[in-house]
Amino acid sequence: MTLNADLHCHSTVSDGTLAPQDVAARARAHGVQLWALTDHDEMAGQRAARDAALALGMDYLAGCEISVSFAGETVHIVGLGVDIDDAALAAGLARTRGGREQRAREMSDALAAVGIDGAYEGALRHVGNPDLISRTHFARFLVESGVCADVPEVFRRFLTEGRPGYVPHRWATLADAVRWIVQAGGMAVVAHPGRYKFTPNEEYALFSEFKAHGGRGVEVVTGSHTIPEYARYADTAREFDLYASRGSDFHSPDEGHTELGSLPPLPAGLTPVWEPLAHRVLRA
Numbered sequence: 613m614t615l616n617a618d619l620h621c622h623s624t625v626s627d628g629t630l631a632p633q634d635v636a637a638r639a640r641a642h643g644v645q646l647w648a649l650t651d652h653d654e655m656a657g658q659r660a661a662r663d664a665a666l667a668l669g670m671d672y673l674a675g676c677e678i679s680v681s682f683a684g685e686t687v688h689i690v691g692l693g694v695d696i697d698d699a700a701l702a703a704g705l706a707r708t709r710g711g712r713e714q715r716a717r718e719m720s721d722a723l724a725a726v727g728i729d730g731a732y733e734g735a736l737r738h739v740g741n742p743d744l745i746s747r748t749h750f751a752r753f754l755v756e757s758g759v760c761a762d763v764p765e766v767f768r769r770f771l772t773e774g775r776p777g778y779v780p781h782r783w784a785t786l787a788d789a790v791r792w793i794v795q796a797g798g799m800a801v802v803a804h805p806g807r808y809k810f811t812p813n814e815e816y817a818l819f820s821e822f823k824a825h826g827g828r829g830v831e832v833v834t835g836s837h838t839i840p841e842y843a844r845y846a847d848t849a850r851e852f853d854l855y856a857s858r859g860s861d862f863h864s865p866d867e868g869h870t871e872l873g874s875l876p877p878l879p880a881g882l883t884p885v886w887e888p889l890a891h892r893v894l895r896a
């Protein structure tokens with residue numbers, strides 16, 4: 613039996629709907645043995661997550677998911693095994709989330725222009741951490757108010773590029789995000805590469821530059837990938853000599869997200885990220 617590791621998920625500290633300790637309990641209930649909470653651009657949930665994990669008998673890796681702008685797209689870089697007291701990483705995350713408030717107000721104005729009023733206040737009602745208002749919170753408001761049937765529909769109709777509520781944003785650079793993670797003792801991992809709308813050349817540039825900056829991992833098995841994408845990004849891991857990660861990207865029990873700890877194991881022949889990170893794992 614291979615290790616049931618789930619190294620990507622969210623709590624109310626970013627855009628999940630469960631508190632860190634409740635995500636921990638759910639992960640444990642679904643058989644997770646090694647867990648990381650990876651909230652967007654924020655580590656305020658790390659102590660609660662770690663303490664709950666260890667009390668439940670789960671090993672823990674500290675984590676975060678950093679928003680990066682690369683080649684006109686938003687790319688997510690997961691940091692695993694980071695030191696949660698690292699000052700430079702904390703400052704980098706604070707800077708990365710800094711523009712969210714202004715962006716949220718602009719999103720609200722854009723939605724008002726197509727007849728949807730009160731979106732900023734509505735989204736705020738769903739926010740667990742006022743520093744981290746995200747598109748997901750707007751999506752929950754639009755579902756609650758009956759504009760759309762579910763969260764994916766809101767993204768399709770309103771919150772993605774070319775749609776009326778989309779506001780482009782400049783996140784961290786790839787170089788900065790990787791450097792913050794590596795200097796905090798962690799491993800940088802490209803999150804869900806199958807989700808980005810890159811040409812083959814752009815994707816090649818992403819992985820080449822990521823490696824050149826010191827990145828060492830790629831998510832192969834994630835809730836955002838199809839089964840063919842598991843094989844495709846297993847090839848990428850081999851081609852770029854990257855360690856492989858596995859994570860559900862769980863956000864909520866109610867929105868059809870992949871369940872914690874439920875994905876298939878990593879394809880054979882890849883080296884999992886938790887091997888080189890063994891010295892960063894907090895043991896239950």
Ligand code: AMP
Nearest residue numbers: 627652679745746747748763764767768
């Ligand atoms: P933000 O960081 O504010 O741009 O929000 C990004 C978050 O929106 C992601 O982390 C996902 O949780 C969510 N998201 C992005 N695209 C979609 C989609 N097509 N369907 C559902 N959720 C999405």
Ligand code: MN
Nearest residue numbers: 622627748863
């Ligand atoms: Mn999210």
Ligand code: MN
Nearest residue numbers: 677688803804
């Ligand atoms: Mn992501």
Ligand code: MN
Nearest residue numbers: 620621677861
């Ligand atoms: Mn995520």
